[in-house]
Amino acid sequence: MRIEPFGLERWFAAYEHEAEIMLAESGIRSLAADRFDLDPGVLDYVIPTNGDPEFRASVGDRYGRSADEVLFTCGTQEANFLAFLSLLGEEGAIGEDGVGSGSHAVVVTPTYQALHSVPEAFGEVTRVELAAPDWTLDPDAVADAVREDTAVVVVNNPNNPTGRNHAEATMRAVYDVAVDHDAYLLCDEVYRLLAESPRPPVASFGAHGISTTSLTKAYGLAGLRFGWIAGPEAVVDRAWRWKDYTTISPSLFGQHVAKQALGRRENQILAENRDLARDHRKRVADWIDRLGLDWHEPVGVNGFITVPDGFSDAESFCRTVVEEESVVLAPGGLFGFPDRFRLGFGLPTDELEEGLVRVRRVIRDHGGP
Numbered sequence: 001m002r003i004e005p006f007g008l009e010r011w012f013a014a015y016e017h018e019a020e021i022m023l024a025e026s027g028i029r030s031l032a033a034d035r036f037d038l039d040p041g042v043l044d045y046v047i048p049t050n051g052d053p054e055f056r057a058s059v060g061d062r063y064g065r066s067a068d069e070v071l072f073t074c075g076t077q078e079a080n081f082l083a084f085l086s087l088l089g090e091e092g093a094i095g096e097d098g099v100g101s102g103s104h105a106v107v108v109t110p111t112y113q114a115l116h117s118v119p120e121a122f123g124e125v126t127r128v129e130l131a132a133p134d135w136t137l138d139p140d141a142v143a144d145a146v147r148e149d150t151a152v153v154v155v156n157n158p159n160n161p162t163g164r165n166h167a168e169a170t171m172r173a174v175y176d177v178a179v180d181h182d183a184y185l186l187c188d189e190v191y192r193l194l195a196e197s198p199r200p201p202v203a204s205f206g207a208h209g210i211s212t213t214s215l216t217k218a219y220g221l222a223g224l225r226f227g228w229i230a231g232p233e234a235v236v237d238r239a240w241r242w243k244d245y246t247t248i249s250p251s252l253f254g255q256h257v258a259k260q261a262l263g264r265r266e267n268q269i270l271a272e273n274r275d276l277a278r279d280h281r282k283r284v285a286d287w288i289d290r291l292g293l294d295w296h297e298p299v300g301v302n303g304f305i306t307v308p309d310g311f312s313d314a315e316s317f318c319r320t321v322v323e324e325e326s327v328v329l330a331p332g333g334l335f336g337f338p339d340r341f342r343l344g345f346g347l348p349t350d351e352l353e354e355g356l357v358r359v360r361r362v363i364r365d366h367g368g369p
Ligand SMILES: Cc1ncc(COP(=O)(O)O)c(C=O)c1O
Pocket: 026, 074, 075, 076, 077, 078, 112, 156, 160, 188, 190, 213, 214, 215, 216, 217, 222, 226, 227
């Protein structure tokens, strides 16, 4: 087994610590810890180790699923990892009637690297590319890529890095492809609740739907490391068996604060975060217009923007920006598109404004408008 180094994390490791402005973070700015009660009592494991049953039941309600169809994890990253291990890393079908057998995955790209590199480590991957410039997803292309040994189709909706939010009808058409081929559809929905009108989650579509998510991006609570898998009990059970070997239980602090964030404060937190995302999206859209650049106006707080003239590719542009102005952007080559860069606009407003001024200065100094 071989795992590709995580390109974006390695890029951040090289620059993020020293740089003054981080304009490549993909989530909304973090909330202050003192908004929450931070005392969970004694510092034990979470017991049972798949998460508080009552809390799992209330999370399951969001999908029309039971407590046993939810596993709490350390972020979406662990949720995806355990799901892929369960779906691709073991022999034999998971569900009844042979559902989920095989070690092949169809992954819709460009996307967050973990969603194709981890399946590639455990099995074989066929990619289906979203069509630029609007990053449309073609269910027929997914149907063409699916094989007899496909265990899972993987989509990230809304998508990182493009910000494309596929319509419910499109996602249902992809779900039908998975059903027709005895495969599961796994959707990473970590940005879902940043949308003004969130799409229904895939785990609510039926027996073949698996949703993964966390409180990281839409809630601004990355430090909790709290997420989950919601889906068929057979998949969730198998993921729990693997979790015994990764993190045993979710974080107790994470669960304690997550209960508050998903309780009566939830609407307030999400409204604040969507307001920030809307305001910042407009500021970035104006900036892009002034510079004559292009993007698909995104849901969430990531824009996938064309590289300005005067630079050979995104990597040379992003290196120049960090070296001359101490601002970190993400080169699109890390997502397979060297003519784009990803700009994250979820950070505090004054930092965003300062970052945009600095990047514009680099573009101007290299012959741009
Ligand atoms: C699509 C996607 N999934 C998962 C993650 C990781 O999220 P978490 O902090 O919940 O592990 C990210 C982070 O950028 C992401 O963009």
